[in-house]
Amino acid sequence: MKSKVAYLCLLPTFLFVCVFLVYPTFEAIRISFLDWNMRDYYHPTFVGLANYREIFNSEVFINSFKVLLIFLVWALVVLQGISVLAGYLIYLLGASRFAQWIKVAFIIPMVIPGMVITMFWLFFYEPNNGMLNVLLRNLDLDGWQKVWLGESQLTAIGSLLMKGFPWISGIGFLIYLAGFQSLDESVRESARIDGASAWTIFWSIDLPLIIPQLKLTTILVLIGGIQQYGDQYIITKGGPGFDTMVPGLYLFNNAFNYGKLGVGSAAGVTLFLIIALFTILNLRFMKSRT
Structure with missing residues (x-):
């Protein structure tokens, strides 16, 4: 009886997942084989792999992956590295009042809509009256x-990478902090007694013990980074030229600005396969390290 009640409670969620997540995925795969555009919306035609040939013959689409690689490396190395360091330093501070205030300061940006932060940086780089150029002008530079x-x-690209300074991810910071707080303090104390330095304790004991947290955040960063195009769309529009174009923005432009739904779906399916591949490789790599 209890299991039947549980299934009934899960049924609405399951239906919503199927309708709004699973079905659109398979529909996108189907559309990727069609010549479907806004000019002739009600008469799509089957074109096989033509849409895939178009995107892989597109210099803009291929170059967008080079730009994406820059953002992914930055996110994986800089953003994750600084977030791990911040979480570790707060962990070392213990339960002091100062540590509590710092935690709040790191978490506050999480409740601010991302669009507000993006618009701030757009104004920050505005060429005439933006904060950066005004500051340089006032400094006689x-x-x-x-x-x-x-x-x-x-x-x-440098301006986009600077967005979010000092590059501490609120969610990542909380995940790493929770990971460090769950460690057995006796292991660290034994290492101190044996004469291990603070760096040795961090690198050889603490960091390996939060591998599960690193695995989770790496997957989230990869998935979010490959899908992300909001900053490029709002701040640079993919320019100058196509210099900041990423695959997600290429997908959006083709599907909604150019009305080429088939080409946009083909780009989306390609990104889906890349994300799935990276996720599987990351899980296997992390599993081999644990």
């Missing part, structure tokens, strides 16, 4: 002023 988001690929 006029020669350093630039059209940060439109001058070159280097300045545009």
Whole structure:
């Protein structure tokens, strides 16, 4: 009887998942084989792999992966590294009042809508009256002023990477902090008695013990990073030229700006397969390390 009640309670959630998540996935796969565009919306035609040939013959789509790689490496190395370090330092502070205030400071950005933060950085880089160029002007550094988001690929990508400074992920910080707080203090104490340095304790004891947390956050960063295109869409529109174009924005532009639903779906299916591959490889790699 209890199991029947549990199944009945889960049924609505299961139906919503099937309708709004599973069905769209299979529908996107089907559409990726069709020539379906907004100009002739009610008469899609089957074209086989033509949409896939188009995206893989597109220099913009191929180059978008090179740009994506920059953002992924930055997220995996810098963002994760700083978040681990921040979580560890707060863990070392213990339950002091100062540590509590720092935790709150790191978590506050999580309750601010992401769009607000993105718009702030858009204004920050505004070429005429943006905060960065105004600051440089006031410091008599006029020669350093630039059209940060439109001058070159280097300045545009660099500006996007600076967004979110000091690059501490609130969710990642909480996950790592919880991982460190769950460690057995007796192991660290034994290492101190044996003369291990603070660096040795961190690198050889503490860090290996939070491998499950690292595995989880790595998967989340990979999935979120590959899917992400909001910053590029709002801040640079993929420019200058296509210098900050990422696959997600290529998908969005083709499906909704150019009306090429089949091409957009083909790009989406490609991203889905890449995410699945990275997730499987990451799980196997992390499993081999534990």
